[in-house]
Amino acid sequence: xxxxxxxxxxxxxxxxxxxxxxxxxxxxxxxxxxxxxxxxxxxxxxxxxxxxxxxxxxxxxxxxxxxxxxxxxxxxxxxxxxxxxxxxxxxxxxxxxxxxxxxxxxxxxxxxxxxxxxxxxxxxxxxxxxxxxxxxxxxxxxxxxxxxxxxxxxxxxxxxxxxxxxxxxxxxxxxxxxxxxxxxxxxxxxxxxxxxxxxxxxxxxxxxxxxxxxxxxxxxxxxxxxxxxxxxxxxxxxxxxxx
Amino acid sequence: xxxxxxxxxxxxxxxxxxxxxxxxxxxxxxxxxxxxxxxxxxxxxxxxxxxxxxxxxxxxxxxxxxxxxxxxxxxxxxxxxxxxxxxxxxxxxxxxxxxxxxxxxxxxxxxxxxxxxxxxxxxxxxxxxxxxxxxxxxxxxxxxxxxxxxxxxxxxxxxxxxxxxxxxxxxxxxxxxxxxxxxxxxxxxxxxxxxxxxxxxxxxxxxxxxxxxxxxxxxxxxxxxxxxxxxxxxxxxxxxxxxxxxxxxxxxxxxxxxxxxxxxxxxxxxxxxxxxxxxxxxxxxxxxxxxxxxxxxxxxxxxxxxxxxxxxxxxxxxxxxxxxxxxxxxx
Numbered sequence: 001x002x003x004x005x006x007x008x009x010x011x012x013x014x015x016x017x018x019x020x021x022x023x024x025x026x027x028x029x030x031x032x033x034x035x036x037x038x039x040x041x042x043x044x045x046x047x048x049x050x051x052x053x054x055x056x057x058x059x060x061x062x063x064x065x066x067x068x069x070x071x072x073x074x075x076x077x078x079x080x081x082x083x084x085x086x087x088x089x090x091x092x093x094x095x096x097x098x099x100x101x102x103x104x105x106x107x108x109x110x111x112x113x114x115x116x117x118x119x120x121x122x123x124x125x126x127x128x129x130x131x132x133x134x135x136x137x138x139x140x141x142x143x144x145x146x147x148x149x150x151x152x153x154x155x156x157x158x159x160x161x162x163x164x165x166x167x168x169x170x171x172x173x174x175x176x177x178x179x180x181x182x183x184x185x186x187x188x189x190x191x192x193x194x195x196x197x198x199x200x201x202x203x204x205x206x207x208x209x210x211x212x213x214x215x216x217x218x219x220x221x222x223x224x225x226x227x228x229x230x231x232x233x234x235x236x237x238x239x240x241x242x243x
Numbered sequence: 244x245x246x247x248x249x250x251x252x253x254x255x256x257x258x259x260x261x262x263x264x265x266x267x268x269x270x271x272x273x274x275x276x277x278x279x280x281x282x283x284x285x286x287x288x289x290x291x292x293x294x295x296x297x298x299x300x301x302x303x304x305x306x307x308x309x310x311x312x313x314x315x316x317x318x319x320x321x322x323x324x325x326x327x328x329x330x331x332x333x334x335x336x337x338x339x340x341x342x343x344x345x346x347x348x349x350x351x352x353x354x355x356x357x358x359x360x361x362x363x364x365x366x367x368x369x370x371x372x373x374x375x376x377x378x379x380x381x382x383x384x385x386x387x388x389x390x391x392x393x394x395x396x397x398x399x400x401x402x403x404x405x406x407x408x409x410x411x412x413x414x415x416x417x418x419x420x421x422x423x424x425x426x427x428x429x430x431x432x433x434x435x436x437x438x439x440x441x442x443x444x445x446x447x448x449x450x451x452x453x454x455x456x457x458x459x460x461x462x463x464x465x466x467x468x469x470x471x472x473x474x475x476x477x478x479x480x481x482x483x484x485x486x487x488x489x490x491x492x493x494x495x496x497x498x499x500x501x502x503x504x505x506x507x508x509x510x511x512x513x514x515x516x517x518x519x520x521x522x523x524x525x526x527x528x529x530x531x532x533x534x535x536x537x538x539x540x541x542x543x544x545x546x547x548x549x550x551x552x553x554x555x556x557x558x559x560x561x562x563x564x565x566x567x568x569x570x571x572x573x574x
Contacts, residue, residue, distance in 0.1 A: 032266045032268075032427075033266075034427055039262060042265070042266075043261065046265065046435070049435070050442075053442055054442055057442065057443075057445075057450075060446075061449050061453075064453055065453070097320075104318065105325075105326070105327035109329065110392075111372075111388075112396075115446065116386075116446045116450070117447065117450035118386055118447045119451070120447065120453060120457070121450060121451065121455075121457070122456045123456065123462055123466040123469060124465070126470075126471035154474070154537075155291045155387075155536075156294055158385065158534070158537075159295075159379075160383075161471055162383045162384065162385050163382060166381050166382055166383070170314060170381050170382070174306070174310075174382075177305065177310050181298070181303070181304060197469075197470065197471060199469060200468055200478075201464075202481035202487065202488070205478045205481040206484070211470040211476075211478065212470055228303060
């Protein structure tokens, strides 16, 4: 208790030589500067805010696997395959979803609608995108993102890494957008290959297998892109069929 | 009768403790230090966008705004159109206007860092940081953007320019030598950062429990072996065939337990230093070995909210005085 009092007490040290003596504005011991009404109001807002920032990652954490199955379901057993998402067998969280739904717009507005699942559920292989753009004159531009050589400083490299990583989050249409962007930038037709870079086990490293051995890259999908129409007025939205 | 009296006493004591926790005035030194550091991180983060501004934030680029709207426009709960995902970049069509807004944003982040018109800069910095983050989510966002916006949001609430700022030097030059007073809003802002950090670590730890490798104790190896992340190749450690598995398992288990129990351990004065040094070790490791320098550093900035103002003043005041003497004169 005494420690807390000390912490919250004015902590003016002789920092500035020209500092005047603080005007004596005594408060009764333990008296707080805000009127109880304001403290109650702010307390209510603080509680609501804390529930909101708690509800987003809570809901995302409990729905990470799409819900829960009743006891007895062993999803790994081949004779009991995972029920489809719309199956009534799935048990969905009631409280967390209701809370998250209630605060959804508040969280979106403040950019707080996050799960904070850093490196979870497991660190996995990264996705990389190889691209090839064939220009009208036949020259070919090749590259990969992310690329240590091309993307500097490190933060810019990481932004490109997120582009390739989040294709899995956004779906195949995102690959089409990247392909069209590269085709527009380089002025030609592009071809993108989304790959996953598999990780090596300690045993493979001891056996001197390089971390970037060709066998560690597994092709997931390929996409073709064409330059976007940039003339005005804008044409109909480029819905470009996924390849 | 006794039960009622005890309950009333308990409620009264809890209310007093709640009031002390949130509404006791506090020196804004910690908040001001976080302003300097978070402001510099916001400035750097957004300065880097200048290298490829149109590709990431323009109407077209990697993720065109129209496509982004398709991704985020419907609420996952009721399928209705979401009005709450917003960004000024959704409305900016021309390149020159994009660059004007970007340069204005850099100026705002710079003002926040040096503490010039701090409160206004803090509000604008938060709105701009959210605008950038919403434009790249999903697409190119990651933890850095979440923590940048979180810190900017709480900086708005308190007197973040009271110390270590050009505002304070301007006050001195005007002859205003009134000492900085403890403020309730400084306490509120710091408490909110502290609790938000607890929420982040708790759910980061809980999410790891879903992962087999975090449970078994091998996750740190897979993080080290990821070539796209690594800035220093540490996979040579695999050659220590007897020690390496133990070290990796200990590091993995320690990370999970530290994240799970951060929200308890950081409040106790005996375990707080250990908890915070562990944060420095974990995030320093992420910055050093996994190339996520900005993310590692900004998480450490968030942890600084647990430093007491006298501690901050002991370390930062001499530096701030050095600047103040040169800029405002030695009288």
